[in-house]
Amino acid sequence: MFKHILVAVDFSPAWPLLKQRLESLSAWGAEQMTLIYVLSSRYPATPEETHRPYYEAKLAELISDLSSLGVNVDSRVLSGEPGAVLTETAQTLKADLLLMGCRGHNRLHEFFLGSTALDAARLTKCPLWLEPVAEDQISTDFDLLMLATDGSSLVAGAETLTGRLAPRFQRCMAVTAACASEGCEREIADAQSHLDKLAGCIEGLETKILNGDPRRVIVSEAKHEGADLIVIGKRGRNPIQEFVLGSSAEAISREAHCAVLIVPNTLG
Template identity: 25%
Template structure:
């Protein structure tokens, strides 16, 4: 019998973290997963304060675990890690190897984010497992999911990993590809008539759909709705617009591989989606599940 799915929830006991915990509980009940609650106490404080915060955190976690077990029927454990918020979460994922790390919504502090990046983005860059950012209200299991792709092998591996998690078993899936129309970006594009522009876009759209159909045939995902959209601003903006139009409650986006220089980068599309999405986002490294 296969081991149950392990979901790790990083919590600082804030309202944002409560949202992550509620979503994790919904998933755990639906797919019979185990929860692991992680709280990090900042080590850069006097020892007596660290110990006091650790003891307080243990008491809160004990109460949360008891509630989850008794009221929700969810298998659950917890631990406190001493370190930096970023480093403590990464350490916990390395030691426990969860299938998914679940975190609260992105805290938008634009000036700080611009120069330092958020804890969420730093964590997603470093951990090897998928990360679920819970932006939307966790009131029901996922109903509609947008799967994004650039039709690359890395994207195929990421979507395969996401599908194998099974965290949205009843959701209706759409597979989306954003295509470029480079001729229309050229300085000389004004020389084209409206009819020529329409014909050109139709050709590009048909070619994009052909690529998407071929890509979808290699996936194990059952009969997703195929969507192609022209990149009129940024790919992330098109993804977010499509998610809004379809009332999707989950977006799945692949990140760049975690090796060499690319380890420092999320990829502009994934980063923009994570920062701006109103619904939940599952960020999946290409090799996260093997």
């Protein structure tokens, strides 16, 4: 599954919640975790390079926190644009997963998702796990996995990974948003045909066609069903097209009450 997990660290009070997620993911066969702190070049208040030993020492403390997991843990302090540095490092280290915390529904949440997390989502070549770090949102349960698909080839990576993850959850559901109005019969039939095909590949898969804007109805259905993880595909064939602003993927990442796993369409 995720043998090498790269973790974005910002030394916020969210660390205990991210640690909980790492503890649960370690049971999936993780062998290596790499903690990364980026001295951002984006903001005037960026810590100076002379502060690097301080952050290295802080990371060493976090490594100690993870000693009971039985996996190899290392760390790095890097410099540059955080989103780009994190995704480049994940690719260089051949990480299977990039884990980042995202804030709750407030100005900081908008700021964070408008910068580092969305930059990472646009650029990542490996699955990106966005973990809500608000106390009222965190859940380390693996009860319901929800795949949001539009049936296109660009979400094939998300569908493939869902099949691999499904045995880890009590339930697995695939949803697609389609027009349910009169005259949309063909669209509905095509959507159902694709969902039926997925159900034939993933044992026990539940399927559902939702009526309305996917940016709204998928988040609403996930909350109604109590999903613990939403899996979505990252569309686009190049860094300019990928994860464009206003896309369903971005909206779901912003509004979801639970963790969101963004999967590139290049996943094998």
